[in-house]
Amino acid sequence: xxxxxxxxxxxxxxxxxxxxxxxxxxxxxxxxxxxxxxxxxxxxxxxxxxxxxxxxxxxxxxxxxxxxxxxxxxxxxxxxxxxxxxxxxxxxxxxxxxxxxxxxxxxxxxxxxxxxxxxxxxxxxxxxxxxxxxxxxxxxxxxxxxxxxxxxxxxxxxxxxxxxxxxxxxxxxxxxxxxxxxxxxxxxxxxxxxxxxx
Numbered sequence: 258x259x260x261x262x263x264x265x266x267x268x269x270x271x272x273x274x275x276x277x278x279x280x281x282x283x284x285x286x287x288x289x290x291x292x293x294x295x296x297x298x299x300x301x302x303x304x305x306x307x308x309x310x311x312x313x314x315x316x317x318x319x320x321x322x323x324x325x326x327x328x329x330x331x332x333x334x335x336x337x338x339x340x341x342x343x344x345x346x347x348x349x350x351x352x353x354x355x356x357x358x359x360x361x362x363x364x365x366x367x368x369x370x371x372x373x374x375x376x377x378x379x380x381x382x383x384x385x386x387x388x389x390x391x392x393x394x395x396x397x398x399x400x401x402x403x404x405x406x407x408x409x410x411x412x413x414x415x416x417x418x419x420x421x422x423x424x425x426x427x428x429x430x431x432x433x434x435x436x437x438x439x440x441x442x443x444x445x446x447x448x449x450x451x452x453x454x455x
Contacts, residue, residue, distance in 0.1 A: 293357035296349055301358065305365045308341050314362075315403070316346035325404040333411045338385070339369040340411065344403045348375045352395075355380025372410050374403050379410070386414060 295301050307314035312330040315323055326342050333340035341362055349355060359371040359382035370383035372394075379398040381391040394413035398406035 293361055294354050295358055295361060296345075296347075296354050298347060299345055299358060301361050304343055304358070305362060308343070308362055308366065312340060313342050313344075315342075315344040318346045319344050319403060322403050326407060329404065329407040329411060333370075333414075336411070336415045338411065338414060339366070340407075341366060341369050341371045342403075342407055343371065343373040345373070345375050348377050352378050352380050356382065370414070372398060372407060374398060374406055376401055379406065381410075390414060390418075 304314040311323075311327050313323055313326045315326065322344070326344070330340050330342060343358055343362060345355075345358070355373040355375060355378055357380070359373040359380045362373070363369055363371045363382035363384070368384060370385055371381065373380040373382075377399060379395045381395045383391055390413070394410040397409035397413050400406045400409065
């Protein structure tokens, strides 16, 4: 004997008979990450080779900035940051390709912090800094001048920030102690009220 399964209301609507199929789907149900998109104008292998020389890869039109960018890389190294800088001469439609370029370079040079710049955008990658700090530096690296942008980025990474985590822990502990103390005083005053003679 065949048993009919209840067909959802959305499938019953309309003149066409509804047929439900159960398919066995194999393979991953989600992609762990999107593949990197490096614009076709960027030769990522050449970028990685340029980075190997001095930590800097620039588009041919920005060759005059190379000595100043090398100085920024050296200053960052003195501050304990293994910085790599990539400068391209066009703006992609969004920042994602710059982040993907930075990620590709960062994976080729493990432990390095990478700043990828275009005329008006920036993308970053680093295993040493959290995403909030990187994006704060990335926001300051949108000046249109690759040297100044790089200096701003390094400045944000090396700048001391307010220690929010310890502050939050201390604040939460203070609130817990205040609540516990208030409750303790309430219980004591209630007990004292019950034991007093009338």
